[in-house]
Amino acid sequence: MSGAEIELLELSAARAIAEIEAGSLSATELFALYRERALAHGGHSDGGLNCFTWIADVVPDGSRGPLAGVPLAVKDLFCTQGVPSQSGSRILEGYRPPYTATVVLRLTEAGATLLAKTNQDEFAMGSSNENSAFGAVLNPWDRGRVPGGSSGGSAAAVAAGLAPWALGTDTGGSIRQPAALCGIVGMKPTYGAVSRYGMIAFASSLDQAGPLTRDVTDAALLLRYMVGRDQFDSTSLKFPEPIELPQAERLDGVRLGVPAELLNPGEDLVGAEVEPSVRLAFEEALKQAEGLGATVQEIHLPHAPHALSAYYVIAPSEASSNLARFDGVRYGLRATDATDLLDMYTRTRHDGFGPEVKRRIMLGTYALSAGYYDAYYGRAQRVRTKIAEDFRAAFADVDFVVTPTSANVAFELGEKTANPWAMYLNDYFTVPMSLAGIPAISIPCGLSAEGDGGGPTGGGLPVGFQIAGAAFSENRLLNAAYALEQAIGFDGGAARA
């Protein structure tokens, strides 16, 4: 790379927009640079990260609008007209949707240009991005490790500087956890803030689109053009106020609550214990927040330890229903030589779905089947009510709930694939917010220490700090995250090398 290219690469999306508007940078030049980098480092061969499933073959002429033509990477599961959209699954092989997801349409109308589609866990089911029909995505901080999931391709691409910013989706942590493991910012908005129209559905009562970006300002800027009611998604809402760019420098008077139940899980949740390095970085960030004027107190979310169980009933149940549409009739893969219609359905689904998707379909179908509905789905939805009540009570005492985003730093490829529950535990800190429908953001708060704590902890890997607020508190949440981000001064440059 030339010096000029390295300088371009150092620009956040917001700063690139400012330079384009000032006439000192051309959007076409920026797009070409990122496209070249995506082609060189984003593929599955030659030591690439395998973070893309499609890369634009032409450089657009430039684009008008407030996002000034800055390129955007979009998770595979967003339908994009004429562009492959497979949700990481073999069952949608060759699918080129005849329409575009509302959120992608809104962003392109605001001036974003489609650079690439990103690899993901199949149908967004996974926490390591190892469940993709396109193969695993590698973590740019350590290519022997996972980037997290399910938006692992988006997180790896942004962290490695192969895209300025990206769209992901979060059902139980699928934006926040990969953002944490890749050392970038990831935000899940309030449920209903962003239209789900054109997102290939996983669990409809939980799925939300959100930004994966280098910094908090970029997250706010992207989110600004994503939110709002859409006539094609009846659960979408008019956002009560415009999303502002964060400015806060201090956190005076801001009350942060650390949930005792999550930080010190009981013996029932072996495997969710916070790694020493993660705890250290988390506590360091709390001190930084106090230095900015915030107060930190212990709070209680009594039902939060049950969130994971409730989630792994609700999400697979909704998935088993949503994924019924993949039957080989209208699009994608069809098993050949079927004897009749039923045979065609069952064999197409056998051939097209990967092991984790089959497991979740089976789990959901079981939970919804006659005789089990009340014991599983009915109970899980009641637990969900209790979790939402816990958060409402907490927000009477504190402004934000803070946790590590993930109990661990990026783990090694293959380390957790043999034990589904060990993998599910990666969502321990992110699932409660998803069930409550509240917004949460993950920002990088440091790197793990070398050789710390034994076990699989690797040194020099990013740690994520999660901040969650009440429904529709996005502007306050972004301001708090921004102030803390400035104080922490995390440098993610090493991953862009």
Added chain:
Amino acid sequence: MVDREEVLHVARLARLALSEDELEPMARELSAVLDHIAKIGELDLADVPPTTHVVEITGRLRPDEPTECLPREVVLEQAPAVSDEGFLVPSPQA
């Protein structure tokens, strides 16, 4: 907890063919996950209403007006098999 017969029953409900070598791991893994999930059975939830929507909104009706939809040929372009103006599927009588 979940045995082979139950796996086959649920797979039939899910319209999912499972090969012989998928059955035992599926039974084992489903049982293990259900063991963890069973913890929510310990909570007293008798008077708790189930969540239907996490953010309080009132359902709004919209006028039921016909609008443009995708042209038939555009939709059929994605199909694995078509016949005349529809999706073609295997039939034992064909």
